[in-house]
Amino acid sequence: MTLDLFHAQLSSYRETTVARLLSAVPQREPQRYLYAPLTSYLSRSGKAIRPALCVATCRAFGGDPSAALASATAIEMLHNAFLVHDDVEDDSELRRGLPTLHAEHGVPIAVNAGDMLTALSVRILRENLPTLGPTLTGRVYDEFEHMMQESLEGQAMELGWVRDNRLDVTEEDYLRMVLKKTCWYSFIHPCRIGALIGTRGDIDPDRFNRLGSYLGTAFQIQDDLLNLTGEEQRYGKEIGGDLLEGKRTLMLIHLLRHLDARETARVAAYLDQPRAARSIRDTQWILDLMRLRGSLGHALKATRQLAGAALYEFTQAFRDVPESDEKRFLNQVITYMVSRDV
Amino acid sequence: MTLDLFHAQLSSYRETTVARLLSAVPQREPQRYLYAPLTSYLSRSGKAIRPALCVATCRAFGGDPSAALASATAIEMLHNAFLVHDDVEDDSELRRGLPTLHAEHGVPIAVNAGDMLTALSVRILRENLPTLGPTLTGRVYDEFEHMMQESLEGQAMELGWVRDNRLDVTEEDYLRMVLKKTCWYSFIHPCRIGALIGTRGDIDPDRFNRLGSYLGTAFQIQDDLLNLTGEEQRYGKEIGGDLLEGKRTLMLIHLLRHLDARETARVAAYLDQPRAARSIRDTQWILDLMRLRGSLGHALKATRQLAGAALYEFTQAFRDVPESDEKRFLNQVITYMVSRDV
Numbered sequence: 215m216t217l218d219l220f221h222a223q224l225s226s227y228r229e230t231t232v233a234r235l236l237s238a239v240p241q242r243e244p245q246r247y248l249y250a251p252l253t254s255y256l257s258r259s260g261k262a263i264r265p266a267l268c269v270a271t272c273r274a275f276g277g278d279p280s281a282a283l284a285s286a287t288a289i290e291m292l293h294n295a296f297l298v299h300d301d302v303e304d305d306s307e308l309r310r311g312l313p314t315l316h317a318e319h320g321v322p323i324a325v326n327a328g329d330m331l332t333a334l335s336v337r338i339l340r341e342n343l344p345t346l347g348p349t350l351t352g353r354v355y356d357e358f359e360h361m362m363q364e365s366l367e368g369q370a371m372e373l374g375w376v377r378d379n380r381l382d383v384t385e386e387d388y389l390r391m392v393l394k395k396t397c398w399y400s401f402i403h404p405c406r407i408g409a410l411i412g413t414r415g416d417i418d419p420d421r422f423n424r425l426g427s428y429l430g431t432a433f434q435i436q437d438d439l440l441n442l443t444g445e446e447q448r449y450g451k452e453i454g455g456d457l458l459e460g461k462r463t464l465m466l467i468h469l470l471r472h473l474d475a476r477e478t479a480r481v482a483a484y485l486d487q488p489r490a491a492r493s494i495r496d497t498q499w500i501l502d503l504m505r506l507r508g509s510l511g512h513a514l515k516a517t518r519q520l521a522g523a524a525l526y527e528f529t530q531a532f533r534d535v536p537e538s539d540e541k542r543f544l545n546q547v548i549t550y551m552v553s554r555d556v
Numbered sequence: 557m558t559l560d561l562f563h564a565q566l567s568s569y570r571e572t573t574v575a576r577l578l579s580a581v582p583q584r585e586p587q588r589y590l591y592a593p594l595t596s597y598l599s600r601s602g603k604a605i606r607p608a609l610c611v612a613t614c615r616a617f618g619g620d621p622s623a624a625l626a627s628a629t630a631i632e633m634l635h636n637a638f639l640v641h642d643d644v645e646d647d648s649e650l651r652r653g654l655p656t657l658h659a660e661h662g663v664p665i666a667v668n669a670g671d672m673l674t675a676l677s678v679r680i681l682r683e684n685l686p687t688l689g690p691t692l693t694g695r696v697y698d699e700f701e702h703m704m705q706e707s708l709e710g711q712a713m714e715l716g717w718v719r720d721n722r723l724d725v726t727e728e729d730y731l732r733m734v735l736k737k738t739c740w741y742s743f744i745h746p747c748r749i750g751a752l753i754g755t756r757g758d759i760d761p762d763r764f765n766r767l768g769s770y771l772g773t774a775f776q777i778q779d780d781l782l783n784l785t786g787e788e789q790r791y792g793k794e795i796g797g798d799l800l801e802g803k804r805t806l807m808l809i810h811l812l813r814h815l816d817a818r819e820t821a822r823v824a825a826y827l828d829q830p831r832a833a834r835s836i837r838d839t840q841w842i843l844d845l846m847r848l849r850g851s852l853g854h855a856l857k858a859t860r861q862l863a864g865a866a867l868y869e870f871t872q873a874f875r876d877v878p879e880s881d882e883k884r885f886l887n888q889v890i891t892y893m894v895s896r897d898v
Contacts, residue, residue: 244709247716303664322645322715324706325667327643329674333704334677342695348690355682362675366668367586373664374589491680 215542220550223543230258234287238334251319251475252327258310265290267404267547271422274532274540277412281345285354285407288338288457289361293399295331296365298324303373304459305489308452346355350415354407357419361403368395376460380484381470381478383462388429391462398428405531432520432552435513440464442501443510457497461487465518468509471499477503496511521552557884562892565885569608573797574601576629577636580676593661594669598636600652608630609746609856613764616874616882617752623687627696628747631703635741637673638707640666645715647831650794668753685872696749699761703745707897710737718802720830722823723812725804731773731806739772747873767869773896774862777855780805784843785852799839802827806858810851819845863894 217221235256272282300306301314302324308314316324339358340402342351353532371391375383405426406419441456442465458462473481481503484496504510525548535541576597580590607628613748614624639824643656644666648654658666681700684693713733716724747768748761783798784807796804803878817821823845826838846852867890 240705243714244716247719248709295671299667320719321663323712323719325641325716326646326711330638330705330708330712332671332674333701333708336704337701340694340701343690343694348685350692351690352682352685359675359679359682362678363582363672366672366675366725368589369668370586370590370672371663373668374586377662510595515668523875537636 215546220241220543220546223539224261224263224266224550227269227469227549228262230269231262231265231287231290234258234283234338235291236405238287238291238338242516247319247323248327251315251323255327257374258312262290262312262482263547263551264293264400267401267544268408270348270543270547271405271408272412272539273408274535274538275409275412277408277419278555281467282408282411284341284345285358285411286404288358288408289399289404289501291331291335291338292358292362295328295329295335296369296372298331299330300369303369304326304394304455304461305461306455308453308455319354342377347413350410353415354409354469357407357410361399364394364398365545366398368392372462377464379460379482380462381482381485383467385464385467387466388462388464392431392434393427396434397427400426400433401430402518425531428520428524428527429548429551432517432524435517436552436554438465438538439513440495440518442504452502454497459488459490460489464513465504465509468512469504469507472507472509473503498529516523517552521548524548524552560582562888565881566603566605566608566892569606569611570601570624572611573604573607573629573632574598577633580629580633580680589661589665590669590672591656593665594672597640597657597669599709600654602635602652604632606635606742606746606891607887609743609886610750612882612886612889613750614745614754615750616877616880616886617751617754617759619750619756622748626680626683626687627753628746631676631741631746631749633673633677633680633763634700634704635671637677638711638741639695640670642668644713646797646803648794648797648801651798689752692752693889695752695757699745699749699752704743706736706740707738710734713737714804715826718829721802721824722804722825722841723782723827724887725809727806727809730804730809731804734773734776735769738776738790739769742768743772744768749811761827763873767873770862770866770869771890771893773816774859774866777806777859777862778894780897781855781859782805782854784846796839796843800831800834802831806855807851811846811849811853814849814851815845834856859894863890866890866894 236253239253239256241249243249268286268289269282273279277429297309298315301309302316302321306314307317314324315327319327322397339355340352346354368391371387372395374380403426405422409417409422410419425503436455438461441463442454452458457466470478470481481500484492484500525545528545528548532541532544581595583591585591610628610631611621611624615621639651640657643651644658648656649659656658656666657669661669676690681697684696687697707775707811710733713729714737715878716722717811745768747764750762751759751764773839780798780803783805784796795801812820823842826834826842867887870887870890874883874886
C-alpha cells in the first residue's frame with residue numbers, strides 16, 4: 215500500500231467518523247453553554263486513528279464495516295471526553311492547534327461538557343443492541359467498560375505522581391501507567407472490539423493485547439518526545455507543556471537517574487513549583503540536560519524497539535487473516551504512528 | 557405509616573444501597589489516587605432518596621425489589637458522580653459536612669475520580685442484561701441516557717448564567733433549568749425505572765412526569781432556601797454558598813425584580829466579582845434584602861404550592877396501585893422532602 219493510499223484510507227475513515235460524531239450532538243438547547251462548544255470541538259479534526267483501527271479490524275476479520283461504526287464512533291467520542299477532562303486536569307492551553315475547551319469556556323462548562331461527551335458515547339453504544347443482538351452488544355459493552363476503567367486508572371496514577379511531586383517513579387511504573395492510560399483505549403480495545411464484531415464474537419480478543427501494548431507504548435513515548443521537541447504549529451499543543459505540567463515521562467524518569475545531587479535538587483524544586491512559576495529558562499535547562507544525559511536518545515531508542523516488537527506482534531495477531539486492503543492499512547498504521555512528526 | 561417507621565424504611569433502603577455502592581468499587585490499585593478517595597466519599601451517607609424511590613416504586617407496582625437494585629444503585633452512583641463534578645464546577649467547599657473531594661485531593665484527581673463514578677454507574681447498569689433480558693435492559697438504559705442528558709443540560713444552563721453574570725434570567729428559565737438539572741434524575745426517572753422493572757415494561761412511565769416535576773422543583777427550592785438560612789452543621793454545606801457561587805435561585809430572581817436601580821447595580825457588582833472577592837458583609841446585605849423584599853417568603857410559598865401539587869399528582873400516578881407499605885412510604889417521601897430541615 216502506497217503512502218498516498220494509506221492517507222486516503224485514513225482520511226476516509228476520519229470523515230465517516232467525524233460526520234457520525236457531529237450527528238450525535240443534539241441540535242436542541244442549551245446550545246450556547248453546551249452543544250455549540252461541543253460541536254465546535256468535535257469539528258477539530260484529529261487523526262481519528264482509534265475508529266479507523268476498529269472498523270479496519272472488523273473488515274479484516276471478514277465483517278461488514280458498518281456493523282462496527284457505532285462502536286468506533288463511541289470510542290472516538292469517549293476519546294474526546296478524555297481530552298476535554300485531561301486538559302482541565304493538566305491545565306493545558308492548546309489542543310489540536312486551538313485553545314482547549316476550558317481555556318475558551320472556563321473550567322465549569324468544560325467539565326460539564328466533557329461529561330456530556332461521555333454520556334453521548336454511552337448512548338451511541340446502545341445503538342448496537344438492535345443490530346448486533348444482546349450477546350454481542352453485552353460483550354462490546356464489557357470491552358467499553360474495561361476501556362474506561364483502565365484509562366481512568368492510568369490517568370489517576372499520572373495525576374497523583376504530579377500532585378505529590380513523586381521523584382521515585384520507575385520505568386516499570388511508567389510502563390504500567392501508559393498501558394492503562396493509553397494502550398487499552400487507543401489500540402487494544404479498538405482492535406478487540408473490531409474483531410469481536412467482525413467475527414460475531416467468534417474470536418479470543420486477547421490476541422491483540424501484546425500488539426496494542428507495544429504499539430501504544432511506542433506511540434505514547436513518541437508523543438511525549440514531540441511534546442518536548444516538536445513544532446507547536448504542527449503538533450497542536452504547547453511545546454514543553456509536559457515539563458510545565460510536571461508529567462512523569464520516560465525522559466524525565468531517565469534524567470532523574472542521571473543527575474548529581476545538586477542537579478536533582480534543582481529539578482525537584484522546579485517540579486515542586488506551581489506551573490505558572492516555572493520559568494522558560496529552567497524548562498530549557500532541563501530540556502538541554504535531557505539531551506546531554508541521553509534521556510531523549512534513550513526514549514527514541516525505546517520507541518524504535520517497541521515499534522519493532524509491534525510489527526512482529528502484528529504478524530502474530532493477524533496470522534490467519536487473509537491479505538486485504540484493511541490488513542495492509544493496519545500494518546501501515548504501526549509505522550505511521552511511531553514515525554509521525556505531528 | 558408512622559414517622560419512625562418511615563425513617564426505618566428509608567434507613568433500610570440506604571443501607572442496602574451504600575453496601576452495594578461500596579462493593580462496586582474495585583479493591584485493586586491505584587488506591588491512593590483513585591479508589592481510596594472514592595470509597596471514603598461513598599461512605600459518607602447521604603439520604604439515598606433516589607434509590608429508595610426506585611426500589612419502592614418497583615415493589616409498589618408488584619415487582620421483586622431485588623430486580624430494581626442494580627438500577628437503583630446505578631442511579632445513586634451517578635448522583636455521586638454529579639456531586640463530585642458539581643462541587644468542582646461551583647468550587648464548593650463542603651459536602652455532607654466534610655470537605656468536597658477536590659478540596660481534599662485537588663481538582664485534577666477529583667475530576668478523574670468523578671469520571672470513574674460515572675463509569676462504575678454504567679457498569680452496574682450492565683448487570684441488568686442477564687436478569688431483566690435485552691428488551692427491558694434496553695428500556696432502562698434509555699431512561700438512564702435521558703437522565704444523564706437532561707441533568708447535564710440543566711447544569712450547563714446554570715453554569716452559563718453564572719459565568720456570564722446573567723441578570724435577565726426569568727422564573728420560567730429557572731423552572732426549566734430545575735426540571736432538567738434536578739427533577740429528571742432525582743425523582744422522575746427513579747420512579748419510571750422502578751415501575752418499568754416492577755411491571756416488566758407493561759406501563760407508560762410518563763405517568764410519573766408531573767409528580768416528579770412538582771416534587772423535584774419543590775425539593776430544589778427548599779434546598780436553595782436551606783442553603784441560605786439553614787444550619788451548616790445539619791445541612792452539611794457552607795451556608796450562603798449559593799450566593800457566593802452566584803447561583804440564579806428563585807430568591808435571587810425574585811429579588812432582582814424588586815430592587816431600585818442603585819440596589820440592582822450593587823447586586824450586579826457583587827455577582828460580577830470572583831467568588832473570593834465577595835465579602836460576608838455584602839452577602840449578608842443581600843440575604844437581609846431577600847427577607848425584606850419577600851423573596852424568601854415567595855420561595856417558601858412556591859415550595860408549599862408545589863408540594864401540594866405533588867401530593868395530588870401522587871394520587872394520580874398511583875391511582876391503580878393497591879395499598880402497601882411501599883405506597884405509603886412513597887407518599888410520605890413527598891412530605892419529607894419538602895419539610896426537611898437538612
